[in-house]
Amino acid sequence: ETGVTQTPRHLVMGMTNKKSLKCEQHLGHNAMYWYKQSAKKPLELMFVYNFKEQTENNSVPSRFSPECPNSSHLFLHLHTLQPEDSALYLCASSHPSSGRPPDTQYFGPGTRLTVL
Amino acid sequence: QKEVEQDPGPLSVPEGAIVSLNCTYSNSAFQYFMWYRQYSRKGPELLMYTYSSGNKEDGRFTAQVDKSSKYISLFIRDSQPSDSATYLCAMSAASGGSNYKLTFGKGTLLTVNP
Numbered sequence: 284e285t286g287v288t289q290t291p292r293h294l295v296m297g298m299t300n301k302k303s304l305k306c307e308q309h310l311g312h313n314a315m316y317w318y319k320q321s322a323k324k325p326l327e328l329m330f331v332y333n334f335k336e337q338t339e340n341n342s343v344p345s346r347f348s349p350e351c352p353n354s355s356h357l358f359l360h361l362h363t364l365q366p367e368d369s370a371l372y373l374c375a376s377s378h379p380s381s382g383r384p385p386d387t388q389y390f391g392p393g394t395r396l397t398v399l
Numbered sequence: 400q401k402e403v404e405q406d407p408g409p410l411s412v413p414e415g416a417i418v419s420l421n422c423t424y425s426n427s428a429f430q431y432f433m434w435y436r437q438y439s440r441k442g443p444e445l446l447m448y449t450y451s452s453g454n455k456e457d458g459r460f461t462a463q464v465d466k467s468s469k470y471i472s473l474f475i476r477d478s479q480p481s482d483s484a485t486y487l488c489a490m491s492a493a494s495g496g497s498n499y500k501l502t503f504g505k506g507t508l509l510t511v512n513p
Contacts, residue, residue, distance in 0.1 A: 287442070314499060323407060325503040326443075326487070339500075373442050377499060385431050385491040386499050390442030 285309050287391035289374050295397045298364060304394045306357040306374030313378060315357040316388065317349060320371040332357060364398045371395050402426050405488055405504025414513050418475040422488035422504045425469065429490040429502070432464050434473045437485045437506065446486075447473070478511045485509070 287308045296302050308315065317329040331339035332351040346368075348360040357374055371393040377386035405422045412418055420434075431450055435443035449455045452466045461474040471490075475482055487506040 316499070323505060325403065325405075325505050326489075326501075328500065331499060375442070385433075385448075385501065387445050387448075388499070388501070390444065392440065392442050 287374060287376055287389050289372075289391040289394050291394060292392065293395045293397075295399065296361070296364065297399050298366070300364075301360070301362040303361065304359040304372055304374075304396075306359075306391055308355055308357075308374075308376035308389070308391075310376055310389060311378070312376035312389070313354045314376060314386065315351060315354070316375040316377075317357065317359055318373040318375065318390075320373055320393070322370075326373070330359075361396075364396075366398050369396055369398045402502050403488065403490060403504045406507055407505045409508040409510060411510045411512060412478055414478060414480060414511055416478050416511070418473075418478050418482070418509060418511075420473040420475075420486050420488075420507050420509070422471050422490075423469055424471070424490055424502075426490070426492065426502070427466075427469070428492040431491040432462070432471045433489040433491075433501070434460075434462060435487040435489055435503075437487060439484070443487055480511045480513050483510045 290305045315332045319327045329343045330349045335351050346363050350358040373393045374391040375388040377388045403424045433448040434446045436446045437443040447462045449462045452464050455462045459476045463472040485506040485508045488504040489501040
């Protein structure tokens with residue numbers, strides 16, 4: 284497998300369920316990201332991990348819980364979600380640098396989440 | 400005022416047409432301007448990026464930035480059905496340690512009809 288993979292591709296869950304989204308990157312990158320993409324809205328950055336350490340939490344509700352066990356894997360644990368959390372959840376990775384231009388982020392195909 | 404404004408379309412053009420996609424922004428700190436392409440059921444992929452003002456050309460694609468007007472454009476010449484996708488503009492101030500922070504537009508859905 285190459286690039287950034289995400290599983291599952293589709294997920295339907297009830298508001299009381301607990302589920303997890305998985306992301307794996309095969310690019311040797313050290314930074315990983317979770318984004319939320321809702322219809323008619325811009326991509327929203329949720330979390331950023333650099334070298335397994337969380338460096339950004341963009342005021343995300345606690346019902347979303349990220350986990351980064353190593354630089355290649357990223358999880359998003361979901362519990363007690365609301366119907367408005369239904370969206371496409373995208374994972375991305377990059378090779379972080381302090382230089383410019385901004386790091387190119389490589390996206391996975393996303394998990395389409397529906398909360399009933 | 401939203402930081403980045405992008406008309407979501409949809410935009411439908413015949414094959415061979417010249418397509419113009421645009422974004423406006425309000426944050427004068429933005430220095431890097433990117434265009435991502437997102438095919439249906441796929442994640443976004445970087446198409447082009449431009450630093451500061453000016454033009455950049457890559458094959459049939461030209462990116463333009465006018466910082467004085469806070470306006471960026473992506474032109475697609477000789478459009479093909481394979482160009483049908485959602486095009487997202489993204490911008491970054493890339494200052495300090497936050498060079499990963501991208502601010503996206505909503506995306507414009509483009510359909511090129513054969």
